[in-house]
Amino acid sequence: MSSAYWRALEAHTAELRAFLDRERFFTGDVSHELRSPLTVIMGAAEILVANAADAATRAPAERIYRAARDAAECVTVLLLLARGPELGRLAPVQVDAIAAREVERYRALVAGRPVRMQYSDGAQFSIQAPAELCAAAIGNLVRNACQYTEQGEVIVALEPGRVIVEDTGPGLPAAVRDTLAQAGSHAGVPSQGSAGTGLGLSLVMRICEYLNASLDYEERLGGGSRFTIRFADFTPS
Structure with a gap:
C-alpha cells in the first residue's frame, strides 16, 4: 500500500484517539463537579428524615435521599469508567x-x-x-x-x-x-x-x-x- 494510505490511516487513528480522550476527560470533569452538590443534597435529606415530625414529611425526604444516593453512585461509576482500565x-x-x-x-x-x-x-x-x-x-x-x-x-x-x-x-x-x-x-x-x-x-x-x-x-x-x-x-x- 502507498505511504499516502498509511499517513491517512495514522491521521484517522490519531483523530479517533483524541476524540475518545476528550470524551473521557469531559465525563470525568462533569462527574467530579456533580459530586459536591449531590453530597449536599444527601446531607440535607438525612437531616430532614431525622427531624421529620410525621410520615407525610419523612416519606418525600426519604425519596430525595434515595434519588441523590442513586445519582451519586452513578457519578462514581462514570468517574471509574473515565479512567484507563488498570x-x-x-x-x-x-x-x-x-x-x-x-x-x-x-x-x-x-x-x-x-x-x-x-x-x-x-x-x-x-x-x-x-x-x-x-x-x-x-x-x-x-x-x-x-x-x-x-x-x-x-x-x-x-x-x-x-x-x-x-x-x-x-x-x-x-x-x-x-x-x-x-x-x-x-x-x-x-x-x-x-x-x-x-x-x-x-x-x-x-x-x-x-x-x-x-x-x-x-x-x-x-x-x-x-x-x-x-x-x-x-x-x-
Whole structure:
C-alpha cells in the first residue's frame, strides 16, 4: 500500500484517539463537579428524615435521599469508567457476595406483588475490578428485572464466571434485542422496555467491556428475559 494510505490511516487513528480522550476527560470533569452538590443534597435529606415530625414529611425526604444516593453512585461509576482500565493492580472482589447484596437491596421492589425473588449462589468466584462497577452492572439488571416483572419470578443465579439474571417480565423491544445481538457493537442501547431506568443497558455494556466481560441476552422460555454477564478473567473461591 502507498505511504499516502498509511499517513491517512495514522491521521484517522490519531483523530479517533483524541476524540475518545476528550470524551473521557469531559465525563470525568462533569462527574467530579456533580459530586459536591449531590453530597449536599444527601446531607440535607438525612437531616430532614431525622427531624421529620410525621410520615407525610419523612416519606418525600426519604425519596430525595434515595434519588441523590442513586445519582451519586452513578457519578462514581462514570468517574471509574473515565479512567484507563488498570484491573491487574486492583484487589479481588467476591462477585457472589456483591450479587447477594444487590438482590437484597432490590428485594423490596417486588414486595406486595405476586413475584417470587430467588437468589441461587451456586458458584463463588472473584475478579480484579472496582467493586462499584461490578455492583452497578449486576444491580442494574436486578433492579430492572424487579421493576418490570408484575408477576412470576425474578431469579439471580451464579455459575463459574457467570452471573445470570432472569425474569418473567415483558422482555426487550425488538430494537434493543437487535442492538445486543450485534457482536462488538458500540452503539447505544435505547432506554425503553426492560432496558428501563437507572444506568441502562448501554452503560452496563460499557462496564462489561471495562471489566473484560460480556453481556448476553436471550428470551426466557415461557416469556421474559435472561441476561448473562460472563467474566473472562475470574478466580474460583
